[in-house]
Amino acid sequence: MKHLPEVDHDSGSPDDEEGSEAPQPSTSGLRKSESLDSISLGSEKPEEKRFKRGVVYISFIPQGMTPTILRDRLTRFAPVGRMYMQRVEEKGEKKRKKKKESTWVQPDNYSEGWVEFLKKRHAKQVAALLNNQPMGGKKKDRFHDHLWNLKYLSRFKWIHLVERLSFEKAVMRQKMQNEISQAKRVANFFKETVEREERQRKRLKKSNSGASENTSSAGGPSPYVFAQRETVEEKKAKKPQVNQDRENFLKSLFS
Template sequence: MKKELKTTSESQPIELESDEDMVVDMTEMNVTKAKDVKEQVAVVPNTKDDEEEDDDEMDLANFNAGAKQTAKTKKRKKGIIYISNIPKHMNVTRLREILGEFGKIGRVYLQPEKKLGDKAKKNKRKKYNIHFTEGWVEFESKRVAKQIVPLLNNKQISTRKKSQFYDSLWSMKYLPRFKWVHLTERMNYEQAVHKQRLQTEVSQARKETTFFQNNLDKSEHIKKLAKKAKKSPNIAKAKA
């Protein structure tokens, strides 16, 4: 429905929209505004979610890098060298000082010389007189252990003339696929064998002493019987 209004200035009538037409126009405007708002929302990025995703990716990358570094450190293998001849006056501290110049050293073991008899009793309280026969040195780097053997083997331990090791030569060998656990197992085995040997020797000595004591008792008993036998005929004659 359209209404006509007459004005004095203009001869033509002005048409006004009805209420129904105005409602339709308003609904169309609201729809277009809603579409524009949706488009704007779709265009604006979600910065918070993106930042969280970036942080997660960075944490994952750092974790992978740390895992790789730990794997590298775990894969680092140690090397062990064997020294077949230890010169006199050489001990663990001096050996560390000499070989520590070539690389970082881990564990060191020197086999002491086995002394028997009076020498062991005399040198029991004198630790500086202990002489070592052989030794094992563990390097933190396997590469250093491999390189040091051809570098020092059959060479002078010290080039100074006043040194105690001037006339001594290195006699060493790299032990491939050898671990410190193998050395401890060997030492435990040797200790067990030594203990078993001592036990057998002690048991054998006990058997010998018991056998000797039994024979001694028997001989004394026989002597007593012989004395009684000698005395008995004399007693019988005296009674007769």
């Protein structure tokens, strides 16, 4: 090594010399690692920017608009990722109607929706461009005169929507369980009331029958008197009296 004769051996120990020689390979190693880090970081930054997405809230969805139609209309302006539309459950309506020989399914109606754009700036631009603007299309299109109601949700991510929907589902499940338990309590209370009244009625009937038996055994007057037919002996005892009365009547006539 050419620089060894120039080193002053009196000013330091061998450990110091090794320490002075060590930074040379380490600096080269650091430069290599820095170059690799810069390459890796440079490749990651565009991915973060590319996958930074934005969510737009739709407060009104026309009747009959399906997720496919909504996706097709919004894809004309910017690429769209995930979508969620809140379905309206209408009671008392038959969704299936027979038309000729085939079965026609009535499309669901939606009240609101959330759309995730692949780029955040596209979401902002679409919300600013289409809000309160007619949906357009052909004049005969059923959605031609409807207006867009869009709002960009700042600092809102798709995970927030998932958490909100799961929370609402849990609340609905808990509410349903409470209603079922309340209905069971009412049914059990009604059943217990009927059984208690039935037991009281049987107990009262039994007590009344026991009281009547006690009065009859004590020799008291019977509450009911039934008419009975005369016996044969009673009829024979009455016949001589009838004949005697007849004879007395005849004697009184001819005397």
